[in-house]
Amino acid sequence: MPNRTPLTILVTPSTDGPRPRTAAIVLGGLWLLLFFAALFSPPLLDDADATHASAARAMVATGDLVTLRVDGVRYLEKAPLPYWLTALSFRIFGFNTFATHLPQALAVLLLAALGYRWATRAFGLRTAFYTALAVLTSVGVFLFTRILIPEVLLSLLLATSLYAMLRLLAADPTARPASFYMVALWSALALAVLTKGLVALVFFFAAAIAFLTFTGEWSRWRLLRPFRGGLLLLAIAAPWHILAGLRNTGGANGHGFFWFYFINEHVLRFLGRREPMDYNKLPSYLYWSLHLVWLFPWALFLPLGIGALDRRLLHQTEVLTAHIDRRWHRDIGFACLFGVAAAVMANNSMNIFAAGFAACLGVELLLRRRSAGLVASPFHRIDAQQRSILLLASFASIVLIFFALSTNQEYYTFPAYLPILMLIAATIARAEQGYDHDTGKRRWIACAHAAFTAIGAAAAIALAYGLWASRRLPYVPDIGDLLAHRGVGDYTLSMSHFFDLTGESFAALRLPAALAMIALAVGPGIAWLLRSQRRHLAATTAIALTSASFLIAAHIALGRFAPMLSSEDMAAKIIELEDDGAIQHDRQVMLYGDQAYGSSIPFYLGEQVKLVNGRSTSMLFGSSFPDAPKVFLTGEELAQQWGAGPRKILFVPLEKRGEVDRLLGTRQVVIDETSGKALITDRPLDKH
Structure with a gap:
């Protein structure tokens, strides 16, 4: 076995950054301006934002912390932790926009703080300050925390697990902090499972395996306490899954929670065969290029980091120069053919080609090192900074490649943002140190500024x-x-x-x-x-x-x-008319089409509504249970009931105005109309 450097990530923090107190004031001020001040407006948006808030509101109303429900219908596709946190916020602050988004804003603050802590130990104070700045001011982090989705919480918990893993591999296993980091690692990982599902385990263990392989530290896996930690993970994550499975049986085709959540929402979603098919997949060129937008303006410094990576790889593999011959070029040719064949078999997917080609080159590199009598990994002699670089880069690559192959939304790769931003911050700080004597770094920094100024x-x-x-x-x-x-x-x-x-x-x-x-x-x-x-x-x-x-x-x-x-103004209009006596309190509120079109209305009204032709998307599976509430109507049933019994108030989205006009004709009284959306009723308003 070759000699190894001491395994530690402890480095002397550099003093070339702002003092921690000054950094805290600057970063705290930015968070208050960008995230806390934004908690009060706009109101909850239709679709995912208000739908998820309604699920959390139902928890408070029913006391059921196991089965998520939207409009009284089982909502089994999501893990519960974000809804638990939002429900707790509702209990403290009431049912409003502020309470809905407060847990996310706090998660951003903690994510920036974790980035600062990790970067301080691995790279120094200046990189730590830049990392937190980048987290708080990146377009994607800001944009994808305007709606209630779990990505920022997932990112925080996975990053915590990775940081704890690094500390465990570097710590004295008999020291007290080792036990703390063991608990932090497996607890955070369990909470990540309760935030997004099994994909959290895929990301963490894939990154851990890649890290241990590249560093050649498989003999140290026991420091992670996998058996004890696994029991802790199960103790935290398993109870909800078991209870959800026991309480939700007898859905469509005899399926229950276990099939829907683990097979439909994990396996079939990855393969693009989820039922119902209500998700798009970004084209490959758009998927990759949009990350330049989500990480803007810091993505402008990516060429600087790529140049540093290129120099690092050349340094690591220069010992192979004597072994690169015609067979090397021949094997690269075979790798290219293999990648093309994989792309053709995978419907000409550029992502499959890239993954297959990269895998072939990686295998070829390992074989070449072995034939040269070297250890398999070129990373067996790395310092504390390079250990963090390797783990961050491995994790970010795994997340990006995973969602390049899977169905995706723009924000799914959010967990990769902190690792990428920390690497960019470290690259900027290092380039600033060599700015005066390294013309290459000075040129790349100038190019980034030129691009920023031109944009x-x-x-x-x-x-x-x-x-x-x-x-x-x-x-x-x-x-x-x-x-x-x-x-x-x-x-x-x-x-x-x-x-x-x-x-x-x-x-x-x-x-x-x-x-x-x-x-x-x-x-x-x-x-x-x-x-x-x-x-x-x-x-x-x-x-x-x-x-x-x-x-x-x-x-x-x-x-x-x-x-x-948002349709919050239409919910406010209904409440206003009730207060004025223009409509009676026994009215029936209905949404035409999928509930996502007007999901903010039942949230702000705080009541269950009828759904006309709304047995679709996220409501489809839950509606198949025998005890599902009778909230679904067909268009024909609406036409029959319209004008009879209690007053009907129907929300009509822009996309469905034509259908409703053909169905109801002139039997409509418009109460309110905004952005093409209409609120109609089946009889004139009562006199005040």
Whole structure:
């Protein structure tokens, strides 16, 4: 066995970053501006946001912490931890937007704090500060915490498990902290399973296996206490799964929770055969390129990191130079043919090709090292920083490749954001240290600033043109009436509505557009000027502040879209009419189509509603249970009941207006109309 360096991730923190107290003030201020202040508006959005909030609200109302329910119907596709946390927030703060999104905002703060802690020990104070800045000011982190989805909590728990694993492999197994990190590792991993399901185990163990293989540390696996830790994991994660399985049997085709949750929602979803088929898959080129947007502006420094990685790999494999001959090139050719064959058999998937090709090259490299009489791994002599780099890179790669092969939404790769951002932060800090004497690093940093300035200038010019062109157009509060409604991706992709923007809708966005224009026109230039003056800490902070200003403008713009993205105003209209005596309290509220179209209405009303032609998507499987509530109506049943019995109030989304007009004809009284959505009733309003 070759000699090994001491296994530790303890390094002397560098003093070239801001003091911890100063960093805490800056980072805490950013979190308050970007995440805490955004908790009060806009109201809950239709679709996933309000649907998940309704599931948490049902927990508070029924006291049932095992079976999730939406509109009284079993909602078995999700793990429970995010809903437990939201339900607890509801018990403390009431049923409102603030309480719904508070757990997510706190998870972002903890994610930034964990990144700061990990980077401090592995890379130093400056990298730690940059890591936390990047987490708080990246477009994707901000954008995908505007709705109630579990990705940020999953990211926090998986990152905690990985960090604890590193500390365990570096610690004295007889020391007291080792027991603490063992409990932290397996507890966080169990909570990750309760957040997103078995995919958490796939990500963690794949990263752990890759790390132990590359470092050649398989003999140290016992330090992770897998048997004791496995029992702890089961003790935390298993009870809910068992109870959910026992309480939810007898669904469609005799299936219950176990089939639906483990087979349908895990295996079949990965294979793209989930029932019902209500998910899209991003094209490969869009899947990969969009990460430049989600990690903006820090993704502009990726070429700097790629250059550093290239130098590292060349250094690691230079000993093989004498062994690279024609057989090496021949084997690369065979690897390419294998990748092409895999791509053809997989319906010409570029992702399958990339994964197969990378696997072949990896196997070839290991074989070459063995033939040269070297240890299998080129990473057997690495220091503390490189250990973190290796684990972070392995984990991020696994997440990205997994969802490149699976069905996906734009935010599914959220767990890879912290590892990638920490690696970018470390690269920036290292490049700043060698800025004066390394022309290569100086050139790449200049290219990143040039790109940031060019993007900012182009965006500022476009915004300025929009402001000038709309200077005489009236301000229209209901921006939804001005959108194109192109139905991009049938609106199953979270960013589809951005394609609906038109020139006329810009008049409603003057304030956020002006703020964004100023930030993008001035900020990148200031950052570049500070960089040229060798004020590196100030320059990188200026990039973060520019992004923060842009995100504040983006949140204001999101608030302007509220009438289109949320139906909270229609729930408020029903309550207002009841208070005024225009309608009686025995009315029946109905939603036409899938409940996701108007899911914020039952949340804000706090009651169960009828669903007309709504036995679809997430409500389909739960509706098949014998004790499912009688909330589903067909269009024919609606037409028969319309105008008879208690007053009917029907919410009609824009997509279904034509169907309802054909079904009910002139037997409609419009109560309210916003962004093409309508609230209609079957008889005139009562006199006040």
